[in-house]
Amino acid sequence: xxxxxxxxxxxxxxxxxxxxxxxxxxxxxxxxxxxxxxxxxxxxxxxxxxxxxxxxxxxxxxxxxxxxxxxxxxxxxxxxxxxxxxxxxxxxxxxxxxxxxxxxxxxxxxxxxxxxxxxxxxxxxxxxxxxxxxxxxxxxxxxxxxxxxxxxxxxxxxxxxxxxxxxxxxxxxxxxxxxxxxxxxxxxxxxxxxxxxxxxxxxxxxxxxxxxxxxxxxxxxxxxxxxxxxxxxxxxxxxxxxxxxxxxxxxxxxxxxxxxxxxxxxxxxxxxxxxxxxxxxxxxxxxxxxxxxxxxxxxxxxxxxxxxxxxxxxxxxxxxxxxxxxxxxxxxxxxxxxxxxxxxxxxxxxxxxxxxxxxxxxxxxxxxxxxxxxxxxxxxxxxxxxxxxxxxxxxxxxxxxxxxxxxxxxxxxxxxxxxxxxxxxxxxxxxxxxxxxxxxxxxxxxxxxxxxxxxxxxxxxxxxxxxxxxxxxxxxxxxxxxxxxxxxxxx
Ligand SMILES: [Zn+2]
Numbered sequence: 244x245x246x247x248x249x250x251x252x253x254x255x256x257x258x259x260x261x262x263x264x265x266x267x268x269x270x271x272x273x274x275x276x277x278x279x280x281x282x283x284x285x286x287x288x289x290x291x292x293x294x295x296x297x298x299x300x301x302x303x304x305x306x307x308x309x310x311x312x313x314x315x316x317x318x319x320x321x322x323x324x325x326x327x328x329x330x331x332x333x334x335x336x337x338x339x340x341x342x343x344x345x346x347x348x349x350x351x352x353x354x355x356x357x358x359x360x361x362x363x364x365x366x367x368x369x370x371x372x373x374x375x376x377x378x379x380x381x382x383x384x385x386x387x388x389x390x391x392x393x394x395x396x397x398x399x400x401x402x403x404x405x406x407x408x409x410x411x412x413x414x415x416x417x418x419x420x421x422x423x424x425x426x427x428x429x430x431x432x433x434x435x436x437x438x439x440x441x442x443x444x445x446x447x448x449x450x451x452x453x454x455x456x457x458x459x460x461x462x463x464x465x466x467x468x469x470x471x472x473x474x475x476x477x478x479x480x481x482x483x484x485x486x487x488x489x490x491x492x493x494x495x496x497x498x499x500x501x502x503x504x505x506x507x508x509x510x511x512x513x514x515x516x517x518x519x520x521x522x523x524x525x526x527x528x529x530x531x532x533x534x535x536x537x538x539x540x541x542x543x544x545x546x547x548x549x550x551x552x553x554x555x556x557x558x559x560x561x562x563x564x565x566x567x568x569x570x571x572x573x574x575x576x577x578x579x580x581x582x583x584x585x586x587x588x589x590x591x592x593x594x595x596x597x598x599x600x601x602x603x604x605x606x607x608x609x610x611x612x613x614x615x616x617x618x619x620x621x622x623x624x625x626x627x628x629x630x631x632x633x634x635x636x637x638x639x640x641x642x643x644x645x646x647x648x649x650x651x652x653x654x655x656x657x658x659x660x661x662x663x664x665x666x667x668x669x670x671x672x673x674x675x676x677x678x679x680x681x682x683x684x685x686x687x688x689x690x691x692x693x694x695x696x697x698x699x700x701x702x703x704x705x706x707x708x709x710x711x712x713x714x715x716x717x718x719x720x721x722x723x724x725x726x727x728x729x730x731x732x733x734x
Contacts, residue, residue, distance in 0.1 A: 244448040246455065247646075250467065254648030255656035255690035259333055259443040261471040261663050263599055263612050265639040265730070267328045267420070270470035270641055270663060271343075275310040275327065277667030277684040281600030283308040285329055286608055287544045288732040289724075291716055294557045295542045296532035298733075300723045303330050305712040307604060309679055309701075311667050312336040315411060318676045322411040323403055323700055328470075333403045339403050343415070344372050344726070346632070358403065365402050374729025375421040376521065379634040380514030385425070386439050389418040390446040410674055420473075425444070425638020428475040460542040461595035464649030464673050468666055478629045480589045480615065481620035482577065487625055489576035493535040494625065499729035502626030509632065516633060521728050534558045537549040540573045540610075545732075546621050547609030548573055548593070570595055579615065582629060589619035589629070633733070647690055651672075658689040675699055696702055 262273045262280060264287060272285040274452035280286045284307040289298035306329060312322040316337040323339045324330060331342035333354040342352035353359040353367060362369050370392045378385035393416055400414045422443050429436040451467075458465060486492035508519045529573045532552060534541055539561050542548045550569050561569050574593035582589055596608040596634060613621065620638040622630065645661050651673050664684030672686045677697035715723060727733040 244444055244451075246448045246452040250451070250465075250648055251509075251646045253654060254646055255652045255654070255658070256467075256644065256646040257658035257661040257687070257690065258665075259468060259643040259645040259663055260660050261469075261639070262641055263594065263614065263641070264609075265471045265526060266545065267417075267470050267639075271327055271415070272306055272310075272329045274468065274470060274663045274666045275306045275312075275329075277304070277311075277664050277678055277682040278308050279602060279664065279683050281599055281605035281608060282602030282681070282683065284604035284607060287547065288727055289544055290607070290712075291549065293555070295534045295538075295541045295549070295551065298543055300720055300727070301329070301712050301714070302715065303332055305329075305335055307712075311411065311413075311670055312338065312340070314667075314671060314676060314679060314701045315674065318674075318699040319730070320410040320674060320676065321408070322413065323400070323409045324413045325403075326415040326417065327413065328415065328417070331610070338409055338411075339407075341369060341399065344417075344730070361406070362399060362402060366395070366398045369399060372726070372730065373416065373421050374726070375424055376517040376634070376729050376731050379425070380512070381515045382425075382439050386422070386442050389421055389443050391727055393418045393443070393446050393450055397453060400454075410416070411670070414478075416447060421576075421730070423473045423637045425634050425636060427473055428477075429636065431475055436443065439706045460648050461650060464647065464651050466670065467644070467646045467649050467667070468663075469643035469645075470663070471604075471639040472642040472644070473637045474617065475619045475637050476635070477618050478582070478589070478620075478631050479624070479635070480580075480619050481624040481630065482548065482590075482613065482629055483623055483625045484628045485577055485580050485590075486540055486542065486548070486573070489630065490574075491539045491576060492541050493538050494541075495533040495535060496625055498626055501624065505626045505630060509630070513634070516632070520632075521725075534560075536560065539569055542623055544609060545623065546613050546615075547578070548611040548613065550610045554585055566610075574611060580628070582619075587616060587619075588593050589616050590614075590682045591616045600684075645687075645690070651691055651693070651695060653690060653692045656690060658687070661687045661690065672697065676701060 253322050266287055268288050269280050269286055274282050276283045288301055290301050315322050317686045321338040325341045326343055328343040333340040333342045339358055340354040373388045396414055422440055426436050426440040428434055430440055504523055511519055538551045540548055540550050551560045577590040577593050588690050590613055592614040594612045600608045665687045668678040668682050668684045669687045672695050675698040677700045688710045724733055
Protein backbone atom coordinates (compact mmCIF):
# COMPACT_ATOMS: atom_id res chain seq x y z
CA UNK A 244 0.00 0.00 0.00
CA UNK A 245 2.40 2.71 -1.25
CA UNK A 246 0.05 5.66 -0.62
CA UNK A 247 -0.62 4.60 2.97
CA UNK A 248 3.07 3.94 3.54
CA UNK A 249 4.04 7.40 2.26
CA UNK A 250 1.28 8.96 4.39
CA UNK A 251 2.51 7.23 7.57
CA UNK A 252 6.14 8.19 6.89
CA UNK A 253 5.34 11.82 6.19
CA UNK A 254 3.00 12.36 9.15
CA UNK A 255 2.82 11.46 12.82
CA UNK A 256 1.89 7.93 13.80
CA UNK A 257 1.55 5.57 16.76
CA UNK A 258 0.05 2.26 17.83
CA UNK A 259 -3.59 2.93 18.75
CA UNK A 260 -4.72 0.87 21.73
CA UNK A 261 -8.36 -0.24 21.54
CA UNK A 262 -10.80 -1.04 24.34
CA UNK A 263 -12.04 -4.27 25.93
CA UNK A 264 -14.05 -6.12 24.81
CA UNK A 265 -12.44 -5.43 21.42
CA UNK A 266 -15.47 -5.24 19.16
CA UNK A 267 -16.27 -2.54 16.60
CA UNK A 268 -19.27 -1.11 18.37
CA UNK A 269 -17.57 -0.54 21.75
CA UNK A 270 -14.36 0.60 20.08
CA UNK A 271 -15.91 3.11 17.65
CA UNK A 272 -18.19 4.51 20.36
CA UNK A 273 -15.12 4.99 22.59
CA UNK A 274 -13.26 6.62 19.70
CA UNK A 275 -16.16 8.96 18.91
CA UNK A 276 -16.75 9.97 22.56
CA UNK A 277 -13.33 9.81 24.23
CA UNK A 278 -14.68 7.83 27.18
CA UNK A 279 -14.54 4.19 28.32
CA UNK A 280 -17.65 2.02 27.84
CA UNK A 281 -18.57 2.49 31.52
CA UNK A 282 -19.28 6.15 30.67
CA UNK A 283 -20.91 5.80 27.23
CA UNK A 284 -22.80 2.57 27.93
CA UNK A 285 -21.98 0.57 24.76
CA UNK A 286 -20.16 -2.70 25.45
CA UNK A 287 -21.07 -5.17 22.70
CA UNK A 288 -23.30 -5.65 19.63
CA UNK A 289 -26.00 -7.11 21.84
CA UNK A 290 -26.95 -6.40 25.44
CA UNK A 291 -28.60 -8.47 28.15
CA UNK A 292 -32.39 -8.56 28.27
CA UNK A 293 -32.64 -10.14 31.72
CA UNK A 294 -33.07 -13.62 30.25
CA UNK A 295 -29.84 -15.43 29.31
CA UNK A 296 -29.42 -16.18 25.57
CA UNK A 297 -32.16 -13.71 24.63
CA UNK A 298 -30.04 -10.64 24.07
CA UNK A 299 -31.20 -7.36 22.53
CA UNK A 300 -29.39 -5.58 19.72
CA UNK A 301 -27.46 -2.46 20.75
CA UNK A 302 -28.31 0.68 18.78
CA UNK A 303 -27.35 4.34 18.67
CA UNK A 304 -29.79 5.24 21.48
CA UNK A 305 -27.54 3.20 23.81
CA UNK A 306 -24.76 5.83 23.44
CA UNK A 307 -25.12 7.97 26.53
CA UNK A 308 -22.20 10.39 26.23
CA UNK A 309 -21.90 13.18 23.64
CA UNK A 310 -20.10 12.06 20.49
CA UNK A 311 -17.63 14.28 18.64
CA UNK A 312 -20.42 15.28 16.23
CA UNK A 313 -22.74 16.37 19.03
CA UNK A 314 -19.98 18.36 20.76
CA UNK A 315 -19.25 20.03 17.42
CA UNK A 316 -22.98 20.69 16.99
CA UNK A 317 -23.02 22.46 20.40
CA UNK A 318 -20.04 24.51 19.28
CA UNK A 319 -21.77 25.50 16.01
CA UNK A 320 -19.64 23.29 13.72
CA UNK A 321 -20.81 20.84 11.07
CA UNK A 322 -19.86 17.20 10.62
CA UNK A 323 -20.52 14.44 8.13
CA UNK A 324 -20.22 10.84 9.33
CA UNK A 325 -20.46 7.88 6.94
CA UNK A 326 -20.91 4.22 8.00
CA UNK A 327 -19.88 4.61 11.64
CA UNK A 328 -20.87 1.15 13.03
CA UNK A 329 -22.64 2.22 16.27
CA UNK A 330 -24.51 5.11 14.56
CA UNK A 331 -27.64 3.25 13.52
CA UNK A 332 -30.33 4.46 13.47
CA UNK A 333 -28.69 7.79 12.53
CA UNK A 334 -29.43 10.69 14.87
CA UNK A 335 -29.78 14.44 14.52
CA UNK A 336 -26.57 16.47 14.27
CA UNK A 337 -25.52 19.71 12.64
CA UNK A 338 -24.58 17.98 9.39
CA UNK A 339 -25.12 14.62 7.73
CA UNK A 340 -25.05 11.10 9.15
CA UNK A 341 -25.29 7.85 7.21
CA UNK A 342 -26.06 4.85 9.37
CA UNK A 343 -23.40 2.32 10.29
CA UNK A 344 -23.00 -1.31 9.25
CA UNK A 345 -24.28 -0.46 5.79
CA UNK A 346 -27.62 0.70 7.16
CA UNK A 347 -28.19 -2.37 9.24
CA UNK A 348 -31.93 -2.46 9.59
CA UNK A 349 -35.17 -1.37 7.98
CA UNK A 350 -35.17 2.22 9.29
CA UNK A 351 -34.23 5.32 7.33
CA UNK A 352 -30.46 5.21 7.12
CA UNK A 353 -29.66 8.87 6.62
CA UNK A 354 -29.99 12.05 8.61
CA UNK A 355 -31.40 14.20 7.11
CA UNK A 356 -33.76 11.76 5.39
CA UNK A 357 -33.44 13.33 1.91
CA UNK A 358 -29.71 12.50 1.66
CA UNK A 359 -30.74 8.89 0.97
CA UNK A 360 -32.69 10.08 -2.08
CA UNK A 361 -29.79 12.20 -3.34
CA UNK A 362 -27.48 9.17 -3.11
CA UNK A 363 -29.96 7.01 -4.96
CA UNK A 364 -30.25 9.57 -7.76
CA UNK A 365 -26.56 10.34 -8.11
CA UNK A 366 -24.73 7.05 -7.49
CA UNK A 367 -27.43 4.38 -7.27
CA UNK A 368 -27.61 4.22 -3.48
CA UNK A 369 -25.75 3.25 -0.31
CA UNK A 370 -24.12 -0.17 -0.75
CA UNK A 371 -24.90 -2.90 1.71
CA UNK A 372 -22.34 -4.34 4.10
CA UNK A 373 -20.95 -7.77 3.12
CA UNK A 374 -21.76 -10.81 5.28
CA UNK A 375 -18.33 -12.46 4.92
CA UNK A 376 -19.42 -15.60 6.80
CA UNK A 377 -21.56 -16.67 3.85
CA UNK A 378 -18.84 -16.50 1.18
CA UNK A 379 -16.75 -19.57 1.94
CA UNK A 380 -16.05 -21.24 -1.40
CA UNK A 381 -16.83 -17.97 -3.26
CA UNK A 382 -13.70 -16.05 -2.31
CA UNK A 383 -13.28 -13.92 -5.47
CA UNK A 384 -16.91 -12.83 -5.19
CA UNK A 385 -16.37 -11.75 -1.58
CA UNK A 386 -13.39 -9.62 -2.59
CA UNK A 387 -15.30 -8.06 -5.51
CA UNK A 388 -18.19 -7.13 -3.23
CA UNK A 389 -15.78 -5.57 -0.74
CA UNK A 390 -14.01 -3.57 -3.46
CA UNK A 391 -17.48 -2.35 -4.54
CA UNK A 392 -18.37 -1.38 -0.98
CA UNK A 393 -15.11 0.58 -0.62
CA UNK A 394 -15.70 2.38 -3.91
CA UNK A 395 -19.29 3.19 -2.88
CA UNK A 396 -18.23 4.77 0.42
CA UNK A 397 -15.74 7.00 -1.37
CA UNK A 398 -18.39 8.14 -3.84
CA UNK A 399 -20.94 8.70 -1.06
CA UNK A 400 -18.47 11.02 0.68
CA UNK A 401 -17.73 12.80 -2.60
CA UNK A 402 -21.42 13.43 -3.36
CA UNK A 403 -22.15 14.81 0.11
CA UNK A 404 -19.06 17.00 0.35
CA UNK A 405 -19.72 18.37 -3.15
CA UNK A 406 -23.07 19.74 -1.97
CA UNK A 407 -22.11 21.45 1.27
CA UNK A 408 -19.11 22.33 3.44
CA UNK A 409 -18.20 20.50 6.66
CA UNK A 410 -15.75 21.09 9.48
CA UNK A 411 -15.30 17.34 10.03
CA UNK A 412 -15.67 14.50 7.51
CA UNK A 413 -15.45 10.99 8.92
CA UNK A 414 -15.75 7.95 6.61
CA UNK A 415 -15.47 4.39 7.89
CA UNK A 416 -14.13 1.71 5.54
CA UNK A 417 -15.15 -1.64 7.01
CA UNK A 418 -14.00 -3.88 4.13
CA UNK A 419 -10.59 -4.81 5.57
CA UNK A 420 -12.33 -6.21 8.68
CA UNK A 421 -14.69 -8.32 6.56
CA UNK A 422 -11.69 -9.72 4.70
CA UNK A 423 -9.28 -10.31 7.56
CA UNK A 424 -11.68 -12.55 9.48
CA UNK A 425 -11.51 -15.23 6.74
CA UNK A 426 -8.05 -14.42 5.26
CA UNK A 427 -5.85 -13.15 8.12
CA UNK A 428 -3.32 -15.98 8.04
CA UNK A 429 -3.28 -16.18 4.24
CA UNK A 430 -2.46 -12.46 4.14
CA UNK A 431 0.34 -12.78 6.70
CA UNK A 432 1.81 -15.99 5.36
CA UNK A 433 1.15 -15.67 1.62
CA UNK A 434 -1.47 -18.46 1.82
CA UNK A 435 -3.79 -19.70 -0.94
CA UNK A 436 -6.11 -16.66 -0.99
CA UNK A 437 -3.34 -14.07 -0.79
CA UNK A 438 -3.54 -12.95 -4.42
CA UNK A 439 -7.35 -12.66 -4.34
CA UNK A 440 -7.39 -10.79 -1.02
CA UNK A 441 -4.64 -8.44 -2.10
CA UNK A 442 -7.02 -6.78 -4.59
CA UNK A 443 -8.92 -5.13 -1.76
CA UNK A 444 -5.77 -3.52 -0.36
CA UNK A 445 -4.89 -2.18 -3.81
CA UNK A 446 -8.42 -0.69 -3.96
CA UNK A 447 -8.18 0.79 -0.44
CA UNK A 448 -4.83 2.38 -1.25
CA UNK A 449 -6.24 3.84 -4.47
CA UNK A 450 -9.21 5.31 -2.61
CA UNK A 451 -6.86 6.86 -0.07
CA UNK A 452 -4.89 8.35 -2.96
CA UNK A 453 -8.07 9.81 -4.45
CA UNK A 454 -9.04 11.35 -1.11
CA UNK A 455 -5.60 12.86 -0.64
CA UNK A 456 -5.68 14.13 -4.25
CA UNK A 457 -8.64 16.34 -3.27
CA UNK A 458 -7.27 17.53 0.08
CA UNK A 459 -4.63 20.18 0.64
CA UNK A 460 -2.77 18.72 3.63
CA UNK A 461 -1.05 22.03 4.30
CA UNK A 462 -4.50 23.37 5.20
CA UNK A 463 -6.51 20.33 6.33
CA UNK A 464 -5.67 17.74 8.97
CA UNK A 465 -6.19 14.10 7.95
CA UNK A 466 -6.30 11.23 10.47
CA UNK A 467 -6.32 7.54 9.62
CA UNK A 468 -7.50 5.54 12.62
CA UNK A 469 -8.58 1.96 13.23
CA UNK A 470 -11.08 0.67 15.77
CA UNK A 471 -8.84 -2.36 16.40
CA UNK A 472 -6.08 -4.46 14.85
CA UNK A 473 -6.12 -8.11 13.83
CA UNK A 474 -4.39 -11.29 14.95
CA UNK A 475 -4.27 -14.75 13.36
CA UNK A 476 -5.92 -17.63 15.22
CA UNK A 477 -6.08 -21.38 14.85
CA UNK A 478 -8.42 -22.53 17.62
CA UNK A 479 -11.73 -21.39 19.08
CA UNK A 480 -12.37 -21.81 22.79
CA UNK A 481 -15.95 -22.81 23.63
CA UNK A 482 -16.53 -20.84 26.80
CA UNK A 483 -19.96 -22.35 27.50
CA UNK A 484 -18.45 -25.83 27.12
CA UNK A 485 -15.79 -24.98 29.72
CA UNK A 486 -18.52 -23.69 32.07
CA UNK A 487 -20.56 -26.85 31.46
CA UNK A 488 -17.56 -29.10 32.12
CA UNK A 489 -16.84 -27.23 35.34
CA UNK A 490 -20.45 -27.87 36.46
CA UNK A 491 -21.20 -24.13 36.38
CA UNK A 492 -23.70 -24.20 33.50
CA UNK A 493 -26.50 -26.56 32.53
CA UNK A 494 -28.44 -25.95 29.36
CA UNK A 495 -31.09 -27.49 27.21
CA UNK A 496 -28.63 -27.50 24.32
CA UNK A 497 -27.02 -30.72 25.50
CA UNK A 498 -23.37 -31.45 25.00
CA UNK A 499 -24.01 -34.53 22.89
CA UNK A 500 -26.44 -32.84 20.55
CA UNK A 501 -24.35 -29.70 20.23
CA UNK A 502 -21.18 -31.75 19.74
CA UNK A 503 -22.80 -33.66 16.90
CA UNK A 504 -24.08 -30.49 15.25
CA UNK A 505 -20.62 -28.93 15.38
CA UNK A 506 -19.04 -32.10 14.02
CA UNK A 507 -21.56 -32.19 11.19
CA UNK A 508 -21.05 -28.51 10.36
CA UNK A 509 -17.31 -28.98 9.96
CA UNK A 510 -17.81 -31.98 7.63
CA UNK A 511 -20.16 -30.16 5.26
CA UNK A 512 -18.88 -28.85 1.92
CA UNK A 513 -17.12 -25.56 2.58
CA UNK A 514 -19.67 -23.54 0.66
CA UNK A 515 -22.38 -24.61 3.11
CA UNK A 516 -20.51 -24.30 6.41
CA UNK A 517 -21.13 -20.60 7.03
CA UNK A 518 -24.84 -20.94 6.34
CA UNK A 519 -25.05 -24.00 8.56
CA UNK A 520 -23.37 -22.15 11.44
CA UNK A 521 -25.94 -19.39 11.04
CA UNK A 522 -28.71 -21.96 11.08
CA UNK A 523 -27.29 -23.57 14.21
CA UNK A 524 -27.19 -20.22 15.96
CA UNK A 525 -30.77 -19.49 15.05
CA UNK A 526 -32.01 -22.82 16.38
CA UNK A 527 -29.93 -22.37 19.45
CA UNK A 528 -31.02 -18.84 20.16
CA UNK A 529 -34.63 -19.65 19.44
CA UNK A 530 -35.24 -22.48 21.82
CA UNK A 531 -32.26 -24.70 22.50
CA UNK A 532 -30.20 -22.39 24.62
CA UNK A 533 -32.02 -22.17 27.90
CA UNK A 534 -30.31 -22.22 31.22
CA UNK A 535 -31.49 -25.03 33.43
CA UNK A 536 -31.74 -24.75 37.23
CA UNK A 537 -28.39 -25.01 38.96
CA UNK A 538 -26.57 -22.82 36.41
CA UNK A 539 -24.17 -20.38 38.06
CA UNK A 540 -22.81 -18.64 34.95
CA UNK A 541 -23.22 -18.41 31.17
CA UNK A 542 -21.81 -16.66 28.13
CA UNK A 543 -24.27 -15.27 25.57
CA UNK A 544 -22.10 -12.36 24.36
CA UNK A 545 -18.66 -12.76 22.76
CA UNK A 546 -15.64 -12.39 25.10
CA UNK A 547 -17.79 -12.09 28.22
CA UNK A 548 -19.28 -14.19 31.03
CA UNK A 549 -22.15 -13.28 33.33
CA UNK A 550 -23.12 -14.75 36.68
CA UNK A 551 -26.68 -16.12 36.73
CA UNK A 552 -27.71 -13.75 39.49
CA UNK A 553 -30.92 -13.89 41.52
CA UNK A 554 -32.91 -10.67 40.98
CA UNK A 555 -31.12 -9.72 37.76
CA UNK A 556 -31.49 -12.79 35.52
CA UNK A 557 -34.97 -14.27 35.13
CA UNK A 558 -33.28 -17.66 35.62
CA UNK A 559 -31.25 -16.34 38.59
CA UNK A 560 -29.54 -19.02 40.69
CA UNK A 561 -26.64 -17.35 42.49
CA UNK A 562 -27.62 -15.09 45.43
CA UNK A 563 -26.00 -11.67 45.81
CA UNK A 564 -24.02 -12.90 48.81
CA UNK A 565 -22.18 -15.43 46.59
CA UNK A 566 -21.61 -13.13 43.58
CA UNK A 567 -17.98 -12.25 44.38
CA UNK A 568 -16.98 -15.78 45.15
CA UNK A 569 -18.71 -17.07 42.03
CA UNK A 570 -16.82 -14.66 39.79
CA UNK A 571 -13.55 -15.97 41.29
CA UNK A 572 -14.68 -19.56 40.74
CA UNK A 573 -15.63 -18.88 37.11
CA UNK A 574 -12.41 -16.96 36.41
CA UNK A 575 -10.33 -19.81 37.92
CA UNK A 576 -12.20 -22.44 35.88
CA UNK A 577 -11.62 -20.57 32.61
CA UNK A 578 -8.02 -19.46 33.11
CA UNK A 579 -7.12 -22.89 34.53
CA UNK A 580 -8.15 -24.67 31.32
CA UNK A 581 -5.24 -26.10 29.30
CA UNK A 582 -5.08 -27.03 25.62
CA UNK A 583 -4.44 -30.77 25.81
CA UNK A 584 -2.36 -30.65 22.61
CA UNK A 585 0.09 -27.95 23.73
CA UNK A 586 -0.39 -27.36 27.46
CA UNK A 587 -1.07 -23.65 26.74
CA UNK A 588 -3.65 -21.67 28.75
CA UNK A 589 -6.04 -20.31 26.04
CA UNK A 590 -7.90 -17.90 28.37
CA UNK A 591 -5.25 -15.37 29.33
CA UNK A 592 -7.30 -13.21 31.68
CA UNK A 593 -10.82 -12.98 33.07
CA UNK A 594 -11.16 -9.35 34.18
CA UNK A 595 -13.80 -8.29 36.69
CA UNK A 596 -15.86 -5.43 35.34
CA UNK A 597 -14.79 -2.92 37.98
CA UNK A 598 -11.13 -3.59 37.11
CA UNK A 599 -11.64 -2.07 33.69
CA UNK A 600 -14.85 -0.02 33.39
CA UNK A 601 -15.71 3.09 35.36
CA UNK A 602 -18.56 5.56 35.14
CA UNK A 603 -22.33 5.69 35.53
CA UNK A 604 -22.98 2.66 33.27
CA UNK A 605 -20.20 0.40 34.55
CA UNK A 606 -22.82 -1.66 36.37
CA UNK A 607 -24.28 -2.59 32.94
CA UNK A 608 -20.95 -4.13 31.89
CA UNK A 609 -20.55 -7.92 31.72
CA UNK A 610 -19.43 -9.47 35.03
CA UNK A 611 -16.22 -10.82 33.46
CA UNK A 612 -14.41 -9.81 30.26
CA UNK A 613 -12.15 -12.44 28.71
CA UNK A 614 -8.83 -11.99 26.96
CA UNK A 615 -7.36 -14.84 24.92
CA UNK A 616 -3.82 -16.02 24.34
CA UNK A 617 -2.33 -15.70 20.80
CA UNK A 618 -3.80 -18.24 18.36
CA UNK A 619 -7.03 -18.64 20.41
CA UNK A 620 -10.37 -16.83 20.23
CA UNK A 621 -13.84 -16.91 21.76
CA UNK A 622 -16.65 -19.24 20.77
CA UNK A 623 -20.06 -19.53 22.41
CA UNK A 624 -20.49 -23.18 21.38
CA UNK A 625 -21.17 -26.20 23.51
CA UNK A 626 -19.99 -29.67 22.58
CA UNK A 627 -16.26 -29.29 22.10
CA UNK A 628 -13.84 -27.25 24.24
CA UNK A 629 -11.58 -26.38 21.33
CA UNK A 630 -12.34 -26.38 17.64
CA UNK A 631 -11.26 -24.70 14.43
CA UNK A 632 -13.01 -23.34 11.38
CA UNK A 633 -10.91 -22.78 8.27
CA UNK A 634 -13.03 -19.77 7.29
CA UNK A 635 -12.16 -17.90 10.47
CA UNK A 636 -8.45 -17.14 10.35
CA UNK A 637 -8.36 -13.94 12.34
CA UNK A 638 -10.00 -11.96 15.13
CA UNK A 639 -9.62 -8.46 16.56
CA UNK A 640 -6.56 -7.46 18.55
CA UNK A 641 -6.19 -4.38 20.73
CA UNK A 642 -3.31 -2.98 18.67
CA UNK A 643 -4.48 -0.70 15.89
CA UNK A 644 -2.98 2.32 14.17
CA UNK A 645 -3.26 6.09 14.13
CA UNK A 646 -1.50 8.09 11.40
CA UNK A 647 -2.00 11.83 10.95
CA UNK A 648 -0.91 14.38 8.39
CA UNK A 649 -1.72 18.07 8.23
CA UNK A 650 -0.84 21.55 9.44
CA UNK A 651 -1.18 20.68 13.13
CA UNK A 652 0.78 17.41 13.06
CA UNK A 653 4.46 16.84 13.64
CA UNK A 654 6.11 15.56 10.45
CA UNK A 655 7.71 12.12 10.65
CA UNK A 656 6.92 11.74 14.39
CA UNK A 657 6.55 8.22 15.73
CA UNK A 658 5.05 7.88 19.18
CA UNK A 659 4.82 4.54 20.97
CA UNK A 660 1.12 4.31 21.86
CA UNK A 661 -1.99 6.44 21.92
CA UNK A 662 -5.29 5.31 23.44
CA UNK A 663 -8.40 5.12 21.29
CA UNK A 664 -9.95 7.38 23.99
CA UNK A 665 -7.49 10.13 22.98
CA UNK A 666 -8.85 10.47 19.44
CA UNK A 667 -12.01 12.48 20.28
CA UNK A 668 -10.27 15.11 22.47
CA UNK A 669 -7.47 15.39 19.86
CA UNK A 670 -9.90 15.87 16.95
CA UNK A 671 -11.95 18.41 18.92
CA UNK A 672 -8.78 20.32 19.80
CA UNK A 673 -7.78 20.48 16.11
CA UNK A 674 -11.09 22.24 15.48
CA UNK A 675 -10.50 24.59 18.41
CA UNK A 676 -13.27 23.05 20.52
CA UNK A 677 -12.85 22.07 24.17
CA UNK A 678 -13.80 18.44 24.86
CA UNK A 679 -16.59 17.66 27.39
CA UNK A 680 -15.37 18.08 30.97
CA UNK A 681 -15.42 14.44 32.06
CA UNK A 682 -13.78 12.94 28.98
CA UNK A 683 -11.34 10.09 29.81
CA UNK A 684 -8.91 10.59 26.93
CA UNK A 685 -6.33 13.35 26.52
CA UNK A 686 -5.05 15.42 23.63
CA UNK A 687 -2.27 13.36 21.97
CA UNK A 688 0.34 16.15 22.18
CA UNK A 689 3.14 13.84 21.06
CA UNK A 690 1.60 13.78 17.57
CA UNK A 691 1.05 17.53 17.34
CA UNK A 692 3.47 20.16 16.08
CA UNK A 693 1.89 22.69 18.43
CA UNK A 694 -1.15 22.72 20.67
CA UNK A 695 -4.30 24.44 19.42
CA UNK A 696 -5.98 26.59 22.09
CA UNK A 697 -9.76 26.09 22.29
CA UNK A 698 -11.60 29.04 20.79
CA UNK A 699 -15.04 27.60 21.21
CA UNK A 700 -16.64 25.87 24.11
CA UNK A 701 -19.55 23.57 23.48
CA UNK A 702 -22.84 24.17 25.23
CA UNK A 703 -22.62 22.41 28.61
CA UNK A 704 -23.93 18.86 28.84
CA UNK A 705 -25.26 16.61 26.11
CA UNK A 706 -27.02 18.63 23.39
CA UNK A 707 -30.23 16.68 23.84
CA UNK A 708 -31.54 14.96 26.92
CA UNK A 709 -30.66 11.28 26.65
CA UNK A 710 -33.51 8.86 27.07
CA UNK A 711 -33.16 5.29 28.18
CA UNK A 712 -31.93 3.06 25.33
CA UNK A 713 -34.77 2.06 23.05
CA UNK A 714 -35.19 -1.52 21.89
CA UNK A 715 -36.15 -2.40 18.33
CA UNK A 716 -39.47 -4.04 17.51
CA UNK A 717 -39.40 -7.84 17.46
CA UNK A 718 -39.36 -7.91 13.67
CA UNK A 719 -36.55 -5.36 13.39
CA UNK A 720 -34.64 -7.19 16.10
CA UNK A 721 -34.84 -10.50 14.17
CA UNK A 722 -33.80 -8.86 10.91
CA UNK A 723 -30.84 -7.05 12.43
CA UNK A 724 -29.63 -10.12 14.32
CA UNK A 725 -29.70 -12.07 11.08
CA UNK A 726 -27.43 -9.41 9.54
CA UNK A 727 -25.12 -9.39 12.53
CA UNK A 728 -24.74 -13.17 12.37
CA UNK A 729 -23.59 -12.94 8.77
CA UNK A 730 -20.98 -10.42 9.89
CA UNK A 731 -19.87 -12.79 12.67
CA UNK A 732 -20.91 -10.40 15.44
CA UNK A 733 -23.64 -12.40 17.10
CA UNK A 734 -23.28 -16.01 18.07
ZN1 LIG B 1 -14.49 -7.75 12.81
